Amino acid sequence: MSKLTLVIGNKNYSSWLLRVWLAMKQAGIDFTEIRILLGTPITSQEILKYSPTGLVPVLLDGDIKVWEFLAICEYVAEKFTDSLWQKNQAARAVARAVSAEMHAGFPNLRKYMPMDCRSRYSEVGIIPEVKPEIKRINKMWRECREKYGAEGDMLFGKFTIADAMYAPVVSRFVTYQIKLEPIAQAYAEAVWALPDMQEWLAAAAVETENVFY
Numbered sequence: 209m210s211k212l213t214l215v216i217g218n219k220n221y222s223s224w225l226l227r228v229w230l231a232m233k234q235a236g237i238d239f240t241e242i243r244i245l246l247g248t249p250i251t252s253q254e255i256l257k258y259s260p261t262g263l264v265p266v267l268l269d270g271d272i273k274v275w276e277f278l279a280i281c282e283y284v285a286e287k288f289t290d291s292l293w294q295k296n297q298a299a300r301a302v303a304r305a306v307s308a309e310m311h312a313g314f315p316n317l318r319k320y321m322p323m324d325c326r327s328r329y330s331e332v333g334i335i336p337e338v339k340p341e342i343k344r345i346n347k348m349w350r351e352c353r354e355k356y357g358a359e360g361d362m363l364f365g366k367f368t369i370a371d372a373m374y375a376p377v378v379s380r381f382v383t384y385q386i387k388l389e390p391i392a393q394a395y396a397e398a399v400w401a402l403p404d405m406q407e408w409l410a411a412a413a414v415e416t417e418n419v420f421y
């Protein structure tokens with residue numbers, strides 16, 4: 209059995225879990241999963257067995273416990289692989305900046321367009337408060353692709369933590385059928401087509417629980 213354990217929740221709804229899970233898969237890191245159902249009367253007490261914040265994801269590595277998406281990704285990037293950040297310092301700085309921007313920002317996107325991988329809401333118009341955030345993401349993705357993306361089809365060429373950060377945004381754009389600029393659209397399609405992303409989406413599709421935030 210793998211020494212690393214990732215404590216996660218429902219795959220259909222858990223954007224922070226998708227981020228960590230995808231980053232670890234893309235880096236070829238072996239891990240097992242403990243799945244805790246979200247939105248039940250015992251969710252908090254179950255998560256608190258592993259997580260001091262009562263939130264998942266949490267990574268268990270022997271006696272070491274790491275919570276918070278970015279801390280988990282930094283931990284695995286430091287300990288198990290050198291592939292999750294760009295080698296070029298300038299590109300790495302921008303990759304960290306756009307990752308932090310996602311971690312701290314886009315409140316309306318999160319509020320009005322929660323991740324729901326298996327659903328499609330073509331009839332829902334874009335809420336006005338979300339429009340500037342979608343515009344910013346279009347611009348950010350275009351600039352990253354144009355400036356740093358020559359060696360692949362991810363934001364910085366090869367897959368990095370920045371792509372893990374935006375994978376749930378790609379899923380939201382598919383769910384809510386958001387029309388993107390051509391470069392952003394091509395990037396979104398490349399993320400969507402990643403075999404690991406498809407594996408996550410397939411697992412989300414067969415989950416039967418409905419969680420309403």
Ligand SMILES: N[C@@H](CCC(=O)N[C@@H](CS)C(=O)NCC(=O)O)C(=O)O
Pocket residue numbers: 217221222223224225246247251252262263264265275276277278
């Ligand atoms: N800032 C945290 C966010 C984690 C988070 O919000 N996790 C949600 C699932 S995506 C959760 O644990 N919710 C607990 C619940 O619904 O009871 C991180 O980066 O890991």
